[in-house]
Amino acid sequence: xxxxxxxxxxxxxxxxxxxxxxxxxxxxxxxxxxxxxxxxxxxxxxxxxxxxxxxxxxxxxxxxxxxxxxxxxxxxxxxxxxxxxxxxxxxxxxxxxxxxxxxxxxxxxxxxxxxxxxxxxxxxxxxxxxxxxxxxxxxxxxxxxxxxxxxxxxxxxxxxxxxxxxxxxxxxxxxxxxxxxxxxxxxxxxxxxxxxxxxxxxxxxxxxxxxxxxxxxxxxxxxxxxxxxxxxxxxxxxxxxxxxxxxxxxxxxxxxxxxx
Amino acid sequence: xxxxxxxxxxxxxxxxxxxxxxxxxxxxxxxxxxxxxxxxxxxxxxxxxxxxxxxxxxxxxxxxxxxxxxxxxxxxxxxxxxxxxxxxxxxxxxxxxxxxxxxxxxxxxxxxxxxxxxxxxxxxxxxxxxxxxxxxxxxxxxxxxxxxxxxxxxxxxxxxxxxxxxxxxxxxxxxxxxxxxxxxxxxxxxxxxxxxxxxxxxxxxxxxxxxxxxxxxxxxxxxxxxxxxxxxxxxxxxxx
Ligand SMILES: Nc1ncnc2c1ncn2[C@@H]1O[C@H](COP(=O)(O)OP(=O)(O)O)[C@@H](O)[C@H]1O
Ligand SMILES: [Mg+2]
Numbered sequence: 028x029x030x031x032x033x034x035x036x037x038x039x040x041x042x043x044x045x046x047x048x049x050x051x052x053x054x055x056x057x058x059x060x061x062x063x064x065x066x067x068x069x070x071x072x073x074x075x076x077x078x079x080x081x082x083x084x085x086x087x088x089x090x091x092x093x094x095x096x097x098x099x100x101x102x103x104x105x106x107x108x109x110x111x112x113x114x115x116x117x118x119x120x121x122x123x124x125x126x127x128x129x130x131x132x133x134x135x136x137x138x139x140x141x142x143x144x145x146x147x148x149x150x151x152x153x154x155x156x157x158x159x160x161x162x163x164x165x166x167x168x169x170x171x172x173x174x175x176x177x178x179x180x181x182x183x184x185x186x187x188x189x190x191x192x193x194x195x196x197x198x199x200x201x202x203x204x205x206x207x208x209x210x211x212x213x214x215x216x217x218x219x220x221x222x223x224x225x226x227x228x229x230x231x232x233x234x235x236x237x238x239x240x241x242x243x244x245x246x247x248x249x250x251x252x253x254x255x256x257x258x259x260x261x262x263x264x265x266x267x268x269x270x271x272x273x274x275x276x277x278x279x280x281x282x283x284x285x286x287x
Numbered sequence: 288x289x290x291x292x293x294x295x296x297x298x299x300x301x302x303x304x305x306x307x308x309x310x311x312x313x314x315x316x317x318x319x320x321x322x323x324x325x326x327x328x329x330x331x332x333x334x335x336x337x338x339x340x341x342x343x344x345x346x347x348x349x350x351x352x353x354x355x356x357x358x359x360x361x362x363x364x365x366x367x368x369x370x371x372x373x374x375x376x377x378x379x380x381x382x383x384x385x386x387x388x389x390x391x392x393x394x395x396x397x398x399x400x401x402x403x404x405x406x407x408x409x410x411x412x413x414x415x416x417x418x419x420x421x422x423x424x425x426x427x428x429x430x431x432x433x434x435x436x437x438x439x440x441x442x443x444x445x446x447x448x449x450x451x452x453x454x455x456x457x458x459x460x461x462x463x464x465x466x467x468x469x470x471x472x473x474x475x476x477x478x479x480x481x482x483x484x485x486x487x488x489x490x491x492x493x494x495x496x497x498x499x500x501x502x503x504x505x506x507x508x509x510x511x512x513x514x515x516x517x518x519x520x521x522x523x524x525x526x527x
Pocket of ligand 2: 069
């Protein structure tokens with residue numbers, strides 16, 4: 028049994044069958060990069076995993092527990108859905124920070140609201156909130172933004188904003204952290220700082236799925252690379268093999284058009 | 288030149304004699320203006336939100352009906368709406384449910400103004416709601432926030448920031464639009480000023496009190512402009 032499994036996930040938008048039975052699995056602490064040309068369904072796959080979209084078919088399991096099952100007929104409560112969703116974190120291409128909150132408050136908003144659901148919240152209020160603040164400070168340090176804690180997103184560069192977004196996702200300690208082209212909205216000179224943060228997380232064995240066009244990065248940090256084409260996984264393997272000896276003509280063509 | 292000068296002096300002498308009486312009358316008229324203004328805001332601000340949700344409903348008939356009503360209300364003159372609201376019950380239904388006198392006129396005017404302004408506000412709200420990127424909703428969702436938390440903690444302030452400038456314009460317009468209630472003889476400040484033409488409190492044939500009412504509107508809308516630009520400034524610490 029793998030740590031994380033996606034079984035036969037399909038998704039259509041109208042008559043456009045975007046995912047056509049995606050099967051995929053990874054182990055705890057692994058880093059998997061997903062590559063593929065635009066429109067191949069990478070974003071849709073991440074959105075189905077993080078349950079921003081509901082897949083039409085298939086199952087998603089974390090540690091053997093189903094977190095999504097298209098065949099499930101029983102209606103889940105909203106809270107149960109959120110609980111399952113929280114197995115995953117998602118970092119967006121466009122950061123999507125909350126503009127009206129300071130960096131620190133962006134990190135603390137969700138954990139504080141979640142903490143209210145703790146049965147002993149009223150008793151341990153101060154303690155819980157202090158823990159959250161401490162964690163936020165530690166994570167900010169990890170992404171190198173300690174001095175920016177009190178600033179607002181609009182005062183930061185794109186690279187800094189994306190690092191805040193990563194920190195915000197880490198606050199809820201997701202089992203699997205997903206990234207959708209985290210550097211694609213950045214100026215080229217700002218991608219390095221974000222990729223460095225990802226490398227550091229990889230060293231700490233945070234389980235990550237990263238959709239990326241940064242081939243050099245994918246090759247360096249990934250335990251596994253997955254190539255998507257037309258809504259299926261066309262080829263997968265360890266980075267050296269995949270980049271050196273692509274088997275399918277499609278991957279060969281894709282790599283030929285990409286600068287390493 | 289000398290003649291012009293002396294007639295000007297005479298005018299101001301007359302004016303200063305009449306001023307205390309006129310001032311008092313205009314003040315009580317303006318109180319009615321303020322009441323209409325306040326009641327309209329109190330009613331239209333929440334009603335506009337309901338209409339905005341209706342006009343964005345996924346239930347097509349509700350959405351269609353709401354947008355149709357909004358189109359009628361925004362597309363026809365408020366003055367006509369006032370006349371219809373005030374006279375329709377009595378003339379057509381033979382039952383003037385507004386009641387007689389100033390209270391009846393105030394009720395009818397409030398009703399017409401609230402509906403009219405709620406429709407305008409609803410369009411502003413709708414643009415504010417739609418101005419918040421879906422990414423904000425989705426970021427909240429993947430962080431495990433509930434629908435209510437996403438609305439109140441994430442989206443609401445961004446919407447408010449977006450709607451403050453158009454709401455300011457609309458509210459300043461409302462200040463001046465209250466004068467339309469004159470058409471059903473509501474005793475607001477214009478009515479009070481006009482009364483000195485026909486004759487009131489021993490003053491008649493005077494036009495200046497009517498002109499002077501403009502000062503009330505200027506001062507009040509000036510105050511509101513200052514207030515709202517402060518609010519706008521307060522919200523300028525973040526950019527969406
Ligand atoms: N919400 C949606 N509604 C309709 N079509 C969509 C939607 N999201 C994605 N698609 C379509 O799905 C296909 C795959 O898109 P996407 O998953 O974004 O690919 P990628 O991230 O690999 O570029 C595209 O053809 C896109 O137009
Ligand atoms: Mg994409």
